[in-house]
Amino acid sequence: MYYIGIDLGGMSIKAGLVDEEGIIVRKATCPTLVERGARPIVDDMARLCLELIKDEGIGEDEVKAIGIGLPGIEDPVTGHVPFCTNLYWHEVPVREWMNETINKPIFIGNDATVAGLAESVAGVSKGKSSSVFVTLGTGVGGGIVLGGKVYSGFHGVGSEIGHMITVSGGDECTCGNRGCWERYASAGAIIRRGREAAQEHPESKIYKDVNGNLDDITAKIVIDAAKAGDETAVKVFDTYVFHLCEGLVSIINLIDPEVIVLGGGVSHAGQFLLDAINRTLPKMVFYKTMPYARIALATLGNDAGIIGAAMLGK
């Protein structure tokens, strides 16, 4: 049997036909065009499903289910998607609309959650019974897998890892709260602190690398400068890692998964990031003589969204 996974983002709709092992056998994509509203986007998602089936030359009966990963959640009571970050959706009946075009079971999951599921089915946490996936991107997203299944809580509002509070009364967050972990542990946080630091230190490599155009600073520029030993960048990076570890240790002390998988832009810092975490984290865990979660880097990259969405239906 096959599964279809759809990765719905602000820029593009990516769909894939996925086999039992979590391998993508065919892909199809189209632009999201957020401004046209929810209905045509959902119709395009359904259309991509039919296209995949037709182009692969299989029967519709060979597809067991369709999974959709999106920047929001499903309300388990109404079955609607109450809202989606950046898509301006409000109470969208995704399942009903999809079923008007293609009559398959539809599963809906949060994008970070399905990426975590993908890693646990076909990526770095494959075969692990419990894992927490942390995307270090514009914000910080989370996906919890327990007993091989996506865990999103009783009301479906859990796994919002970026909105643990780690800095009491700290920076204002887009969620309306203060001090959320994502204000300190996201790529966005590195960029913000990198800009501040570069402004104060025009002698820094960060400043020079963007010719003083602070708006051009990216997380990669800051991290690369830290790798090169630039004092200002090292300070920004060390502070970042400290805040990152404060959240990681909270996840360990609370959920204690077998593995914590880091994805998103910052995870591309690779071994440099892992080394920094492994210098900081061991001192912070509660049970210092007991084993705890291994920290690993995501391996599926951009395909994780499609694979994980497909696996929702398995």
Added chain:
Amino acid sequence: MYYIGIDLGGMSIKAGLVDEEGIIVRKATCPTLVERGARPIVDDMARLCLELIKDEGIGEDEVKAIGIGLPGIEDPVTGHVPFCTNLYWHEVPVREWMNETINKPIFIGNDATVAGLAESVAGVSKGKSSSVFVTLGTGVGGGIVLGGKVYSGFHGVGSEIGHMITVSGGDECTCGNRGCWERYASAGAIIRRGREAAQEHPESKIYKDVNGNLDDITAKIVIDAAKAGDETAVKVFDTYVFHLCEGLVSIINLIDPEVIVLGGGVSHAGQFLLDAINRTLPKMVFYKTMPYARIALATLGNDAGIIGAAMLGK
């Protein structure tokens, strides 16, 4: 069938014969006498089990299992208790020693965890599939129940809720870290802030209620003064509730249980505490239009330790 539950604390060993419904049918107790070391304490636990069976006039074969709740954890690999707070234990083979006297399956759990299990079997969270129990005592302990089962993580080091970090780089904690939730949300935290506030405000009710003997300040004295409208006490209490809610919202955004149960000394503030939480928490949760965990007060009191330990074997 019956179950035996043992609540091992620093002052006393409390044992109880518990039926299938989680009702205690007989109790037995003896002092812990920490200074005598682990072996005689474990022997006394086994002796209390035999005493309960004899005094109730039942056969040993009518007891299915023995559960022990203690201020520590079991190492799932060695089966030993690596250490216990305040008991000065080190790598104690509790199960083996117990079985030398009474040949029953032995289950070991953290004391806060088993209290949470008790509430979910016979207390306020009875019948709820997921709950997080939070003891607001000297420290902050936690018990997570998912799918009706105790959840303590992959390595057995999870559910240490008091050691989520909510105040980045904050007060030093006994665990060696800084800014752990329990430094701000425990009864101990109310006492510490109450003392500081009373020292600064000798006109306050807190100060007067202890005749200036600041060492006599308890959480109850501070909370009662807040209930009476004392300005200094209200400030301490409001700050406390804010910090408490920062952790509660982290639990909601991460684990999203059906109910969060508050136990321990501070929970005796009752409706006054719930009202304060319900004024603060709704503004802090991530999904403001979606339902989330009900906050409830524990109902089993001191019996929770025995009942929950017994239920480990069910």
